[in-house]
Every structure is written in structure tokens, then in C-alpha cells.
Amino acid sequence: MASRHLARSIAMQSLFEWDFNGRQPGELENISQRNFEEFAQGLKDTDFVTELLNGVSKNLEKIDQIIAAAAPQWPIEQIGIVDRNVLRLGLYELLFGNKEAVPPKVAINEAIELGKAFGEESSGRFINGVLGTVYKQMKAESGEEEAQEEVTEEKEDEQDNG
Numbered sequence: 001m002a003s004r005h006l007a008r009s010i011a012m013q014s015l016f017e018w019d020f021n022g023r024q025p026g027e028l029e030n031i032s033q034r035n036f037e038e039f040a041q042g043l044k045d046t047d048f049v050t051e052l053l054n055g056v057s058k059n060l061e062k063i064d065q066i067i068a069a070a071a072p073q074w075p076i077e078q079i080g081i082v083d084r085n086v087l088r089l090g091l092y093e094l095l096f097g098n099k100e101a102v103p104p105k106v107a108i109n110e111a112i113e114l115g116k117a118f119g120e121e122s123s124g125r126f127i128n129g130v131l132g133t134v135y136k137q138m139k140a141e142s143g144e145e146e147a148q149e150e151v152t153e154e155k156e157d158e159q160d161n162g
Helices: 002-021 027-039 044-060 059-071 081-096 104-118 123-161
Strands: none
Touching: 002 044, 002 059, 002 081, 002 104, 027 044, 027 104, 044 059, 044 081, 044 104, 059 081, 059 123, 081 104
């Protein structure tokens, strides 16, 4: 198993346990440390796991709002706990992570694979649907921003030339 994939697995398992036990403040670090020792003694990139866990916990409210908007027929607490935490992890990487280190399509694919490995039979499709929806919205918004920038630049050129 590649080290980044293993790191994501550890992060997902830690988020799962933290969520299952009521998301107690300060407990996520203890859970992740125990999971490192139990499942990933040879993992060298523990900083990546820490980045993922801190990023998800710091942005949890925003991430859950995005899930609610992308899957309105599924209230966040009704989404299976594995799927919910895989989505949180995937959305953190997709929206807040370093896009040069982890391109959006890689973040989506990794989340789908985690869903298939740890979730139910339909988890991969569900995760793909939600993350795909968010990714399409991101592309549309960035395309609109780029188009708006071009219009602004054209107007500035016209004013400079006029």
C-alpha cells in the first residue's frame, strides 16, 4: 500500500472513531496516535495524516455545509459514518488541500477507493457523486471568475486605448 494511501486510511479510521465517539475536543490526536502505533508503524509520512486530520477538524463546519448542499436529500447525520468521514477527508483535500501535491482528480479517486475499501457496496458511487458535484461547481466557478477577469481586462484595455 502506498504511503499516502495508507496515511489517508489512518486519517479516515481516526475520523471514523472520533465521529463515532461524539467528536470530543482534543481526542482526535489521541485516536490518531493509537492508530499510527497499531496500523502504521512503518509509515514515514505522519505529517500528512496530521495535516489531513487538523484540516478536516478545523474546517468541519464548512465541509459539512458543502456535503449538505451537494447531497440535499441526505442530511449529514443520516449519511453512513464511513461515507460521511470519507467525504470530509475528500472534500478537505479537494477544497483546502495543496492542489499541486494532490490534484483534484487524485483527491476524488482516493476518496472513492477509501469508500470502496471501508464502506458499503454503494459507497464508491455515492462518494463519487458528491465529490463530482462539488468538483463541477468548482470548475464552473473558476471558469466564471476567469471569464469575468477577461471582461475586466478588455474594459481596462478599451479605456487605455480610448
